[in-house]
Structure formats: structure tokens, C-alpha cells
Amino acid sequence: MATPPIKGRGATSNTPGRFAKTIAVRELDDELAPDEARPADTEYYVDATRSIIARNESPDIPFALSINPYRGCEHGCIYCFARPSHAYLDLSPGLDFERKIFVKENAAELLRKELSKPSYQCQWIAMGANTDPYQPVEKERRITRQILEVMKEFNQPVGIVTKGSLIQRDIDILAAMAEKGLAEAIISVTTLSNELKTKLEPRASTGAARLETLRCLTQAGIPTGVLFAPVIPFVNDAEMETILAAASEAGARQAGYVFLRLPWELKALFSDWLEAHYPQKKAHVLSLVSQSRGGKLNQTEFKQRMKGEGQYAEMIAQRFRLACQKNGLNRVPRGNHLRTDLFRVPNSSPQYSLF
Known part of the structure; x- marks a missing residue:
């Protein structure tokens, strides 16, 4: 029997992390509605990180440096490949990932220190590579904005990937940086169907709102792009051409896509999600993923892990190339x-002459 969905959440359960020593199982009370039996209020914690810039050596991603202001993400995207990272915090990659959010309150201070080191060599920094920098908590905590203020001060180039329309709040900073060639924004658009969005990424902006965000950023002079990710067979794959065309019309000049990745606990979480929302499609979806992942549901090998392999994956790649050519992308x-x-x-402590 499928676990009932929880309103406003992507995951249907709190699947234990792979490092958990004990597993607690709570049965739903038959006399309570699912939402009442499983509290889903979001909780926020201080992340006592000592560094803010992460170094990446993967040859199949276009950046070497990245910053994530938050751990966990309230957008609740069921497909998020970052979910398994919550297991390192002894929390579930399921519901815990989207309702137990860790805030890096000292991020701007740490960034200032790291950028000021004599050993720092400037490269562009990616934001949104793991969790969304414009998830709901950012409206109040403003960690991402504080980071951008430091970057502007240092003339540190930045590329942002987000689903959040809240990025429009920071157009003043991003436009000033873009004028110097220091900023770009990539908007992730997974679907234009509100019904599907509510199931896939329940607390993210609608597809229409993201296209409007693209338009606003472009009009402000900020270089923009669209990310169609992930491509989910038999779920959203048919929307690729429509989304790329709409994004191009809104001003995007770059485009990318990522084939569905299901590392670690995400395999079970996504399978449960399919059972809850699309039980009749489940077997077909997982079969196509497996066919595109060398007979598995995930690949860790470079070059294959982002795009997949095999006939179906090659078809997706061809469709993407043709759509980009048609719409003037990339x-x-x-x-x-x-x-x-x-x-x-910047010289924070200027010395003045005595004469």
C-alpha cells in the first residue's frame, strides 16, 4: 500500500539515512488525516560551518567553486540529488531534508575572510549547485543577499541557479555586477504544469512565475539561461521543447539539462513518490531510467551521470540539441x-598620511 502524500511536501516518508544506527517506524493513526498524523512544520537550525566555498573537481560540471547558503531545501523537490547529503547530519533524506533546514548565518563573514586570503585565486563561483539559495527561508534570513553584497564589493563573479522568483529582489545587486560582466542567472524550469509542479516540487515557484523571472532579469541586463532538470522519463520529458522555446522567448541565451539521478536513498524516495502519484506509470518510468543508467537507477561515472547513456538518453540529447539550435540557445x-x-x-582599514 502506497504511503499517502503530505500536502506541501515532496517526500511521502522519512526514509532513514544510510548511516542511521537505529530506525524508528511510526504507524499512521487511522482516525487522523495523513497531514495531522505526520506534522510537517519546517524547523530551522544554525549551521556552524567553518568554511563557505566548496571546491569541486568533477570534470562534468562547469565550475570549480560553489557556495550553498543552506543545507536542506524547503522547495521539497522529490528528485533532488542533494537529499542524501542530509544523512551526514544523521537526518532523513526524506521529509527531514525539506523540513529541517540548516542556515549558514555567518556565510558572508566567512566569504569575506576567504576572498581576502592572499592564496585565493579568483574563479567564478556557482550558487545553487546543491540546494536552492532562494528557497522560502531566504526571504527572512537574507543569507544569499548578504553573500552577493560581499561578492559585489570584491568584484567576485557569480553564477546562480534557482527555482525561486525571490531572486528578483536582488536585481539591484545582480544588475550592477552584470554591467561589469560579473553575474549571470540560470532559472531551473522543470514543468509548466501546475498540477505536476505541486507534486514534484511543492513549495517552489510555478513554471509561469519562473519564466516571468527570466524576463525580468533579462530586462535588467543580467545574462540568463534555463535549466531543464531533471528530465524524468514519461513524466516531464515531453515538455522539453516547449520549455526551451518559452525560455528563449523570455530572454534566456543559455540552456542545459540533467537526466534524472537517483543516488543512495533517493532511489526508494522517488519510487515511493511514483507509487503515491503515478502508480500506473511507475514500472515504465523506472525501466526507462534503468535503461539509461546501464541497468541501474544511478550512475556515478563522469560523463554518464549527468546525461545517461543508451537509446533513450541519446534521443533526449538529440532533441535538446535541435531545440537549442532552433531557439538560438548556447x-x-x-x-x-x-x-x-x-x-x-577592498582596503578595509586605510592608512592616512600624517602630512
């Missing part, structure tokens, strides 16, 4: 136009 590779030569460490 004429300039992402990040290549961001300038690093303007970087400077």
Missing part, C-alpha cells in the same frame, strides 16, 4: 563570459 558557453580580472580585495 551560442556562448556558460560562465566563459564572466570576468575574473576585476577581482580586488
